[in-house]
Amino acid sequence: MWQLYQFPLCPFSRKVRLHLAEKGIPFELWRENPWDMRDEFVVMNPAARTPVIRNEERGITVVDSRAISEYFEETVDKNPMINGTSANRAEIRRLVALFDENFYGDVTAPLLHERMKKRLVYRQSPDSRMLREAMKLAHEHLEYIDYLIDTRPWLAGATMSLADLAAAAQISVADYLGGLDWSGHEQAKGWYSVFKSRPSFRPLLAERMEVIQPPSHYADVNW
Numbered sequence: 001m002w003q004l005y006q007f008p009l010c011p012f013s014r015k016v017r018l019h020l021a022e023k024g025i026p027f028e029l030w031r032e033n034p035w036d037m038r039d040e041f042v043v044m045n046p047a048a049r050t051p052v053i054r055n056e057e058r059g060i061t062v063v064d065s066r067a068i069s070e071y072f073e074e075t076v077d078k079n080p081m082i083n084g085t086s087a088n089r090a091e092i093r094r095l096v097a098l099f100d101e102n103f104y105g106d107v108t109a110p111l112l113h114e115r116m117k118k119r120l121v122y123r124q125s126p127d128s129r130m131l132r133e134a135m136k137l138a139h140e141h142l143e144y145i146d147y148l149i150d151t152r153p154w155l156a157g158a159t160m161s162l163a164d165l166a167a168a169a170q171i172s173v174a175d176y177l178g179g180l181d182w183s184g185h186e187q188a189k190g191w192y193s194v195f196k197s198r199p200s201f202r203p204l205l206a207e208r209m210e211v212i213q214p215p216s217h218y219a220d221v222n223w
Helices: 011-022 039-044 065-075 086-122 128-151 162-176 186-196 202-206
Strands: 002-006 027-031 052-055 060-063
Touching (some): 002 011, 011 027, 011 065, 011 086, 011 162, 039 052, 065 086, 086 128, 086 162, 128 186, 162 186
Antiparallel strands (some): 052 060
16 A cells, blocks of 8 residues: 655645545555654655655655656546646646745745744744735735636636645645635635535544644634
């Protein structure tokens, strides 16, 4: 069986978990705190970043969420998440990069540093200025999701795709950390509510990171 090395608030691990669940691929979760720099984990991934997926029986280890997603798209035909025409597949990959890079850099990474890593690793208080800036940029990203949902059924086109999974993974972590103001973003909120109701998403909503609790609305599919 596949073993996924991850930690609960890693958005890239969450993207892979959603992808595997939507494709019906069984896997086991292995908790890995990358900041611990565990020797066995660094051997698997010298960058010491999650996620890493491994199948010992097959002798396969795949590192990095995009590489993992591409691997399973190429090897498992069921429920393709990079689909449609060549132009549509390019659009899916563009949006995956947007959320993996821009949303993460603007919103998720600062929130994780200020509200998780400072608390668990450094025993420091968060920087309120950094939090305000992250929430401001989150508003701009939600506006773009509003626009996309105004013009198409799903973020990249007519069907759900890896772009939706990448976006939902980042948003779920930002929402857990209290970094999103949903006011005025009814399109984005409606789209995200659909994800919160999916069987693939329910395990993510049920998880909790030690000593860090989400807002009361976090796991409410009707909120």
